[in-house]
Amino acid sequence: MTALPRAFVVLVGAAAAVVLAAGVQATAWLIGPAFLAFVIVIVVSPVEGRLRGLGVPRWLSVAALVLLVYAVVLVLVVVLVVSVAQLATILPRYAAEADALVAGLTGLLGEWGVGVGQVRVLAAALDLGRLVAVVGALLAGVTGLATNLVFLLSLMLFLSIESTEASARMAAIAADRPHIADGLVRFAVDTRRYLVVTTVFGLLVGAVDTIALALLGVPLALLWGLLAFLTNYIPYVGFWLGVLPPALLALLVGGPQLVLAVLVIYSVVNFLLTSLAQPRFIGNAVGLSISVTFLGLAFWGWMLGLLGAVLAVPLTLLVKTLLVDCDPRASWAQALLGSARDLPGRRPPVDRVPVQEDDGAPPAALAGG
Incomplete structure (x- = not known):
């Protein structure tokens, strides 16, 4: 059989890589949380193995593993949501300080020869109101993670259960x-x-x-x-x-x-x-x-x-x-x-x-x- 030209193989491989990258980016909402759940289970799986080594039943060791993972994820999410909400509340209190800071900065730039038009554009970009709007959008996005969080927790539950059979799966792979x-x-x-x-x-x-x-x-x-x-x-x-x-x-x-x-x-x-x-x-x-x-x-x-x-x-x-x-x-x-x-x-x-x-x-x- 005649071998394909190397240039053809490289071009086809590059095209396939581009298509794969586009597919990964389009499904980032799924791949990101799924891989996060996979990594979390890998990190905490030794807990289940240690418990099994101490004679703890499988169902109890898996339950302990799942509860440990859930506790860590939920604590992080709660702290993040509460803190971002506090940030959206506290930022407007410093509107006067932000305006004074921007005024001083634009005045200094004017003394250094920066044009009035450029200074106005910079001042508009440094408006604290825009930052508050960004924080509000971030808060809406964080609170909208509830659906993704349910998916993440459910996936971690299944992965934690599957991890108890990892040794048998790896042994089957190693044999071949x-x-x-x-x-x-x-x-x-x-x-x-x-x-x-x-x-x-x-x-x-x-x-x-x-x-x-x-x-x-x-x-x-x-x-x-x-x-x-x-x-x-x-x-x-x-x-x-x-x-x-x-x-x-x-x-x-x-x-x-x-x-x-x-x-x-x-x-x-x-x-x-x-x-x-x-x-x-x-x-x-x-x-x-x-x-x-x-x-x-x-x-x-x-x-x-x-x-x-x-x-x-x-x-x-x-x-x-x-x-x-x-x-x-x-x-x-x-x-x-x-x-x-x-x-x-x-x-x-x-x-x-x-x-x-x-x-x-x-x-x-x-x-x-």
Whole structure:
């Protein structure tokens, strides 16, 4: 059989990739929450495995797993809705301060030679009323998440029940496609390690920022602490997304001195916890180069919105696992996409997935053992 020209294969592959990307973006409302539920179940599944190891019945261990997941999700949603509602209420109180700030800024720009027309356009763009409208729309969007939340919780329930049979499914895959089984096990282990460590340090960052903002007198310290916690999942740009809103509010409340204090505290906390301490615990567990991680952040943020940015690392890791790690013929791409750990001779071996009987206990790699 005559082989197809390489150019034809490349063009068809590129066209298929474009069609697939368009389909993913069109169904972002489904793919984003579904993958979020999948990742949450992966992270908390060791709880069910530990309980089974202690002799707890399967139904009780699954119920404990589901209740744990539900409690975490519901607490986050309640705090987010209440905090955004408070933000929409408190912003109009600082209308006078915002007007004075914009007037001073436009006057300074006029002294620097900026034209009157450009200054007026800038002043209109900095109108606090627009910001209040944006916050109101955000509140409407957050409260409109009830339907998606019901879908997310229902999906997590089914995934939690299915996770009790993960060992049997992985054993069946390993018997026929050992490379795929090894890749999926590595994906589960690396994703769990990355998210657990990121969550712990995100909680530390959020707690420290919340206490510091409360002591400084910045309103809605709990909201900004929650924002710092969530943006800790976004590589590289998450710090700026987390610090800008409280810094702007601090500017309205206390002026440049308070803004400087907020920026200094956020920078010190981010440097000590997420730049120095957190990488020591995560290391190269993710197995992605810095460039690939950043490009993945931009791509998934464009495809799935904010949820895609938060899940950019697990999503990129999953694509790499399916297209590179599971295919022995694509091992050459590991040197381009992976970290130094994945270079030949440096990657630690993955324990083969053991074949389980019908006791339902997950293998050590999947159960976090």
